[in-house]
Amino acid sequence: MASKPKFTQYQSDLARITKALSHPARVYIIEKLLMLKGCCTSGEMIGDIPIARSTLSRHLKELKMAGLIQGEIEPPHIKYCINKANWIEAEKLLNKFLSQGHSYPEQNCQTEKPKKNTI
Amino acid sequence: MASKPKFTQYQSDLARITKALSHPARVYIIEKLLMLKGCCTSGEMIGDIPIARSTLSRHLKELKMAGLIQGEIEPPHIKYCINKANWIEAEKLLNKFLSQGHSYPEQNCQTEKPKKNTI
DNA sequence: AAATCATTTCGTATTTTTGCGAAATATAAA
DNA sequence: TTTATATTTCGCAAAAATACGAAATGATTT
Numbered sequence: 001m002a003s004k005p006k007f008t009q010y011q012s013d014l015a016r017i018t019k020a021l022s023h024p025a026r027v028y029i030i031e032k033l034l035m036l037k038g039c040c041t042s043g044e045m046i047g048d049i050p051i052a053r054s055t056l057s058r059h060l061k062e063l064k065m066a067g068l069i070q071g072e073i074e075p076p077h078i079k080y081c082i083n084k085a086n087w088i089e090a091e092k093l094l095n096k097f098l099s100q101g102h103s104y105p106e107q108n109c110q111t112e113k114p115k116k117n118t119i
Numbered sequence: 120m121a122s123k124p125k126f127t128q129y130q131s132d133l134a135r136i137t138k139a140l141s142h143p144a145r146v147y148i149i150e151k152l153l154m155l156k157g158c159c160t161s162g163e164m165i166g167d168i169p170i171a172r173s174t175l176s177r178h179l180k181e182l183k184m185a186g187l188i189q190g191e192i193e194p195p196h197i198k199y200c201i202n203k204a205n206w207i208e209a210e211k212l213l214n215k216f217l218s219q220g221h222s223y224p225e226q227n228c229q230t231e232k233p234k235k236n237t238i
Numbered sequence: 239a240a241a242t243c244a245t246t247t248c249g250t251a252t253t254t255t256t257g258c259g260a261a262a263t264a265t266a267a268a
Numbered sequence: 269t270t271t272a273t274a275t276t277t278c279g280c281a282a283a284a285a286t287a288c289g290a291a292a293t294g295a296t297t298t
Contacts, residue, residue, distance in 0.1 A: 004169045007143035011150070015143045022138035023286085024126035027216075031130070034220040043244060050123045055287055057246055062285095072237050076244050076295055082220070091217050097146070098210050101153040101201070142256085162274060174257055176276055181255095195265050195274055 014097055017090045020066035025049055025059045030082070033069065039079035133216055136209045139185035144168055144178045149201070152188065158198035 007015075021027055028049055032040055042060060046053055060080060063069045067086040071078045126134075140146055147168055151159055161179060165172055179199060182188045186205040190197045 005167055006169055007147065011143040011146045014146045015141055018137040018146070019141035022134055022141045024130040024134045027130045027133045027137070028126065031216070031219065037220075041244075042246090048124055050125055051286095052288055053245075054247080054289075058286080061246085070237055073294095076242095078245065087220065091220070094213065094217060097150070098213060100150065101156075101206065101210070160274080161276090170256090171258055172275075173259075173277080177256075180276085192264095197275065 010093070014093055016066060017068075017093060020063055020068055023059065025051055025056065026063055029059060029063060029080075030068065033080065033082045039072065039081040041077040041079055043077070129212070133212050135185060136187075136212060139182055139187055142178065144170055144175065145182055148178060148182060148199075149187065152199065152201045158191065158200040160196040160198055162196070 021030065029045065032045060032048070042053065042056055046056055049056070051059075060069070060071070064071060067083055068090060069080050070083045071080050073079075140149065148164065151164060151167070161172070161175055165175055168175070170178075179188070179190070183190060186202055187209060188199050189202045190199045192198075
């Protein structure tokens with residue numbers, strides 16, 4: 001008997017990564033750190049986005065817990081940067097996921113003419 | 120005076136996409152539809168994952184609302200498939216986001232030696 | 239030691255997500 | 269028309285995410 005299946009490690013890992021990126025503030029943070037190609041303090045970020053400092057701090061914490069960024073204490077600042085090793089892993093997983101669909105053939109049920117029974 | 124900034128369209132769009140993919144069941148659904156290169160009913164999916172039928176239906180609905188999949192009624196089934204146009208858009212956004220970090224130079228604050236003050 | 243600065247944590251409230259089983263819907267088969 | 273099949277929606281409950289301001293932390297300057 002097919003005992004209850006589990007989610008695969010891949011599915012859980014990918015969901016963990018996409019979940020970490022599932023808020024505009026967290027997209028912004030990663031975007032900023034990638035573009036900078038360096039570090040940034042929360043004080044340098046707060047001016048760019050419409051949330052309170054404490055809320056930004058929460059989002060930073062979530063990204064830290066997801067392993068995508070890391071902080072370095074440099075009094076009186078905390079400089080955040082991409083956790084390079086983990087980010088590369090995340091990129092690999094996401095790219096693997098995205099490349100799955102290629103090449104996209106035409107045996108898809110989405111036919112040429114729009115169907116009326118499409119929901 | 121810098122009036123309160125908004126999140127950019129890009130940040131919101133990317134967050135919407137990653138949020139749609141932020142649950143293992145939804146990763147599974149997309150994975151399945153991409154690999155199949157075709158359509159699939161919810162009944163063909165339910166055996167693969169540890170959730171109830173009604174819960175799967177919820178996840179399908181979410182992916183549908185995010186625009187990533189679409190359903191086609193073919194009695195007595197409903198066949199789901201990737202919403203190709205929107206998926207391609209999603210891929211573009213994600214790839215743009217991911218490629219931002221390349222090439223990754225060494226002026227990153229993550230120095231060679233592990234720092235003790237890394238948090 | 240007191241004041242200052244950058245940032246996080248705490249306490250709390252609100253909203254959203256996730257989940258299930260039961261009931262509803264819609265179609266096909268008997 | 270009754271029955272069976274496939275799937276969704278409803279009603280509810282529990283858990284998680286989001287948000288803010290106030291207070292706490294830790295280091296530096298005065």
